[in-house]
Amino acid sequence: MAIDAPPLPTLREDLIARLAQDRTYDIAIVGGGATGLGVALDAAARGFSVVLVDSHDFAKGTSSRATKLVHGGVRYLAQGNISLVREALHERTTLLNNAPHLAQPLPFVMPSYQWWETPFYGAGLVAYDALAGKAGLGKTQFLGRDATLKLLPTAQPQGLKGGVKYWDGQFNDARLALALARTAATKGALLVNYCRAADLIYIDHKVQGVLCEDTLTGKQYPVKARCVVNATGVWVDELRQKDGDANAGDGRRPTKPMVAPSQGVHIVVDREFLGGDTALMVPKTADGRVLFAVPWLGKVILGTTDTPRHDLAREPLAFEEEIEFILTESARYLRRAPTRADVKSIWVGLRPLVKPQDDEGNNTKGISREHTVLVSRSGLVTVTGGKWTTYRAMAEDVLEKCAEKQLLPQRPQGATVHLKLVGATKGGSAVQSICLPPGLPSYGDEQSVVAHMPGASVELAPGLTEGMVRFAARYEYAVTVEDVLARRSRLLFLDAALASSLAPRVAEILAEETGLPPQEAEFKVLAQQYLLIAP
Incomplete structure (x- = not known):
């Protein structure tokens, strides 16, 4: 196009x-x-x-380490935060409309293993639909056991009573x-x-x-x-x-910290562990946390944790108990339990939670x-x-x-409500599901430019060509190997070992394009942190 x-x-x-x-x-x-x-x-x-x-x-x-969900926040609804959920549901629709090449609707299923879970959680999700109103992405459905297994073929069948299907959104954050x-x-x-x-x-x-x-x-x-x-x-x-x-x-008092960082860990495994394009969501695990199994770019993201952290490391590492939590809880809901050996990448993000000043x-x-x-x-x-x-x-x-505060003149709001982002298809043409492996469709209406870049026919890995690396250097602010393999493409987040193996060639291309040090060695050290090493 x-x-x-x-x-x-x-x-x-x-x-x-x-x-x-x-x-x-x-x-x-x-x-x-x-x-x-x-x-x-x-x-x-x-x-x-x-x-x-x-x-x-x-x-x-x-901002590159989210759970990849564009959502109103089902758990915030359970906490009674109606205004936050309503605002998020409205903004969810705006984001999906303005960046359809990077964000799409995604079906979720909450499997029920207790008789009361389907009516209890289903009622909450019907309320979620009602809050969305015209901004809803699809109707909540109550599912029997067979219908649940059809959508979640790898769900643990033992003790399964049924489930609830609902809709939210997914996106490529970086x-x-x-x-x-x-x-x-x-x-x-x-x-x-x-x-x-x-x-x-x-x-x-x-x-x-x-x-x-x-x-x-x-x-x-x-x-x-x-x-x-x-x-x-x-x-x-x-x-x-x-x-x-x-x-x-x-005469002012000392500046008091306003952020209480919370750590979220995500583990990536192969697509076969979920077996479809429907996400699995457990609203309340053994310790009250939420568990997701989300299809994304040809893999599955398992997570997430919510753990206080007191340092502000740029590359925080997962705590051992967080890894065990995700793998143990996943084993309770999936027919085949992922093991440490199955983990392709593990990443950690720090959430900036605003703490009360007296807390x-x-x-x-x-x-x-x-x-x-x-x-x-x-x-x-x-x-x-x-x-x-x-x-x-x-x-x-x-x-x-x-x-x-009179720092800027007042100008009308709403300038970005209908502002399509770079790459958004103007004609509303169909966009490849974000669940599928990465590739040209994530460039939207710029994919023809990328397809004509030098090296566009030379594939470095599924979803990444030499032409994409050159496009990243020329038009997407990419300077280092990490910029390309972690954020312009998402390979570091999908398969850290594969990303590390591509570093030498990506570094060569970047050096040709920018004349700047591509920091290949630094990236290889970083990639090791995304691999799950035995404790």
Whole structure:
């Protein structure tokens, strides 16, 4: 399919040259995850001048390590958080409409092994449908034993009474983040990865910009902005602390941490363990947690955990008890139990849960999943919490707060409600299911461009060609081997051993394209962390 306009090049030399220009932006955003990129796109769509920097790659942190679900939050409904569920269900539909090449509806089945589970959970899911209203993706259905096994052929048949089928959404998180970045760029925003906020710039005790440092060269660039947004996820307190230290003489109390990180572990196994394109969901495991078995890009994701974590490691490791929990609980619901030897990849993400300012506890289940926007006395805007599904609504809230505090002029909301992201098919043509192995369809209406790149016919692995690597370097901000194998393609998250084996050739291509160090050795070390090593 022909595309409306050629993709915008992302040559790093040009991006840095633009960053070095002496100008004042309307808004500078620190953090290139879902939240920061959502703010960048919304602000650019409203006509503001925008710059965004990230110390690593876009979506390197939490935003590439989700359970890959675009959902209203069934468990939040059980907690009585109706407003959060209603907002998320509305935003779910918006996301599916604006990025159909990266997000699609997905059927789920809750299997019932107790007589009361089908009517009990079914009633909740009918309420879930009612909250969705016209934004619903499909009707909840009560299933008998045979119908449940037809949809979940590998479910444990012993003791199975029936089940409930319902609908939610699924997406490719890292590639959606990239689509947000690239769409913002088409609206004039400047986005630079591998560029950290070394410090804040003040004029008369008010935040008026960011001192940016290119982490590849060490060079620093002062960037002036009328408004600065701290959207660094679980790391927001680091920039908040700098802001507090800079203004410590104004009589304020010390900056109190606002994030309580929670660790989520996901294990990937082969598709055969689920045997279909329907996800399995257990709302309450032995210890009260939720368990998913979700088909994704030709594999199955098992997870997730919800464990307090007190450090902020960029590459956190799974705790042994989390691995055992996922494998043990999976064995209770699947006919063939996955073992450690079956694990293709294991990844960990840190969720930025917003803790009450008087809370010192460690129970993350009771901490808010909603987002919070704070503005310091110096004008630093901080946003954290929330979830991928509601990134767009969060961005609107941030800009509303900026206007309320007179950091930006008020401009109408809604600029992104119907804004198709880069790659979204304009004619509404059918999109390949995200459950299937990765490939060209994830590029949407840019797939013809990718198919004509040099090396497009040379397959490195299923779903990855040399042409895709070159496209990533030229048009998708990719600098390192990790950028390509973890986030432009998702091979590190699908099969860590295979990804490691491809590193040398990917490094060669990147070096040809960018002239920058592709960090092959660093990637191979990283890939080892995604392999499940015997305890």
